[in-house]
Amino acid sequence: MLDKAPSLYIKARNLSLLGALLLLGTSAFFGRIPVFLLLNTDGGVFMDQFFKWATWGAEGWVWVPFLAIVFGWFKKDFKLIVLNFLLSTLFTQIPKRFIWDNISRPIASGIPLDEIHTVPRVVMHSWNSFPSGHTATAFTLFLLTIYLFPTKWVFAIGVIFAMLCAYSRVYLGQHFPMDLGGGIMVAVMSVQLSIVIVQKISTRKIKIHNEK
Secondary structure (H helix, E strand, O other), X not given: OOOOOOHHHHHHHHHHHHHHHHHHHHHHHHOHHHHHHHHOOOOHHHHHHHHHHHHHHHOXXXXXXXXXXXXXXXXXXXXXXXXXXXXXXXXXXXXXXXXXXXXXXXXXXXXXXHHOOOOOOOOOOOOOOOOOHHHHHHHHHHHHHHHHOOOHHHHHHHHHHHHHHHHHHHHOOOOOHHHHHHHHHHHHHHHHHHHHHHHHHHHHHHHHHHHO
């Protein structure tokens, strides 16, 4: 399905962009700290454990079972999946470590520590805040999956998965909402660029084949 983007993918991409702009815009207008404190709430023991586990859904290792299932079982495009993983990683890690490496996370931003909700036994980080890698992974997986499997139930499950994984980073006190916006932008750029690249490769192969 590399010739024309499904309408559900376009809808998911546009909604993701809108969400990213909303997070970045409100953070720029009101300040990243007030927006963080508004969303970094204490939901009790159950929610602590829920979001502690939800954040694992966007760890880097999740690409391994994703590739095994989507490529191995459903025989979907290997190049597209791997390219998404590589671009998402590059677009996240290069800014975090070499461009905006001195951007602080909530606990190192000057907010009184007793005002930040954290969860016991969750290791807190202080720097390399923007963009959120977990959010980038979650939304990349969502957009890539809806592109490959453009059905309403995949859309519904995917958007819930992506939003929960992303919000877990604020709930756990690891990221500002603006970092989530940056992560979503990374995901949109990664998936869209991957689609364009693979389409061009496929078109070129067809052209070469027809010229023979």
